[in-house]
Amino acid sequence: MTLSNSRIEHFFSLWLLFGLLLYVCGFFLAPSSKSQYLTLYIGLILPTLYFSFFHFRSYYLSNNRRLLWLLLVLVLLYLPSAWVATDVVDTLRKNLKGVLLVLSLALAVYHLSCRWPNIYQALPTLLLASSITALALYFVALSQSGQLPHGTPGLGNLADNPNEAGLALSVGLLLLTVHLIKKPSAIGALVVIPFLFAIYFAYSRSAMLALAVALPFAVLFELGKSRLACLWMLTVAFTGIIILLLMAGGMLNADRLLTHRPSLWMEFLDKNPGFHWLWGAGLSGSITIFSETLNQKLEPHSLYFALVLRGGLISLGLFICLVIASVRQHGKKPSTGSIWLYILLFGLTAQCFEGVYPVRPPNSFWLYTWLPLLMLFLTCKPKSGRPDAAQ
Structure with a gap:
């Protein structure tokens, strides 16, 4: 390897390192959702292309080819772009960006x-x-705006939607x-x-529900009580199935309990x-429809x-299969690395009632979907070889 190549x-x-750190911290601290998107776009894409082209074997054929398997799954999730009703070529072009x-x-x-394994281990502390x-x-923000009837958003990247602010703070x-x-701490407990x-x-009901599922599991599992955590x-799961059966039988009002989501899903269909x-x-290129029932444009x-x-x-x-x-x-x-398991469980629960198709441009949901999923799936195994790119 030449000196110039080593420097490159x-x-x-x-x-790539600073781009990732800025992006991860940006879930909470980015000035806006647009700047958070640009951090990923500017901070990661060009280095990714460089390492993919010039170190393909080191990245995609090591570690049991996990990155290559992930790429295959992403391509398969992207393929539905080919059978949209109109503008197939344009849709394929636009959705390729998500991959x-x-x-x-x-x-x-x-x-x-x-x-950078030390920084990798410190990422939860940084978050x-x-x-x-x-x-x-x-x-x-709360002191400036007061309590709003439909929930109070935060500042910066958490200012777009109070529900997304509640979900992000739940991860915190x-x-x-x-x-x-x-590390027990009286001051920390007060926070x-x-x-x-x-x-x-x-007023993020999705966050409250997801916390009710993930937090007890995290506490039990972290204390070494894995059997109780599984129980x-x-x-x-049993409670969820019972509630679904009661909704299907008309004994519970699904539309009311789920804030009109079943009606919205029927409109999408x-x-x-x-x-x-x-x-x-x-x-398709658009992720929203205009809901006649709720009289506004909405995601799924x-x-x-x-x-x-x-x-x-x-x-x-x-x-x-990717989650499993x-x-x-x-x-x-x-x-x-267990924290990523807990965050993923939180995210998968919340995404029952939030979220869009996963192969889309980045959004706030990536904090508790793609990020923990990738942190679990792509952990570097010492015996499987490491990328040989220089630090």
């Missing part, structure tokens, strides 16, 4: 895991510090809880209270007449519904 690799390695952006985040996570800062800024509460289990108040003031998840349960209606408000709508049961199955493969990488005992 060192340059792109640092570029590149997810891949860029994936390669950055893998690069961080292999080349926790960012979330506590965002919490303080949230109360600044998860991070803090796990930190306190490992739990403003987190709870902020989530309440945001808790079985109880949650009505406006996609080519929908087929197996392969969906195609991955469910990751799983969006998967079925756009790519059918095939896309849903692919995504579930990621969880299997963790193992049965708590470890330093």
Whole structure:
């Protein structure tokens, strides 16, 4: 390797590192959602292309080819772009960007895991510090606007939607809880209270539900009570099935309980007449429809519904397989990477009633979907070889 090549690799390695750190902290601290998007776009894409072209073998054919398998899944999730009703070529072009952006985040996570392991291990602490800062800024916003009837948003990237602010701060509460289990602190315990108040003031019911599922599991699993943690998840699953059966039987008002989401989902199906349960209606460029029932433009408000709508049961199955493969990488005992398992569980629960198709341009949901999923799936294994790009 020549000296000039070594310098180029060192340059792109640092570029990728700082781009990823800025993007991760930006979930809480970016000045706006647009600047958060630009951080990923500017900070990760060019280094990703460099390492993909010049170090393909080191990145895609090492570590049991996990990055290559991920790329295959992304391409398969992208394929529904080919069977939209109109403008197929333009849709393929636009949606290809989503594949590149997810891949860029994936390669950055893998690069961080292999080349900067100490920073990789410190990432939850960095996220926790960012979330506590965002919490303080949230109360600044609350003091300025007062409590709003539909929830109070935060500042910066958390200012777009109070529900998204509540979801992000819930991730902060998860991070803090796990930190306190490992390192008990009276001051840290007091910070739990403003987190709870902020989530309440945001009126994020999805966040509250997801916390009710993920937080007990995290506490039990972190304390080494894995059997009780599994029993808790079985109880949650059983309760969910009972509620679904009661809704299906008309004994519970699904539309009221789920804030008109079933009506919204039916409108999406009505406006996609080519929908087929197996392969969906195609991955169109637009993610919204104008809801006649709610009289506004809305997203699908469910990751799983969006998967079925756009790519059918095939896309849903692919995504579930990726989740299972990621969880299997963790193992049965708590470890330093367990926090990503808890955040992923939180995200997968919240995404029952929030979210869009996963192969899209980045959004706030990536904090508790793609980020923890990739942190679990792409952890660098010492025996499988490491990328040889220079630090």
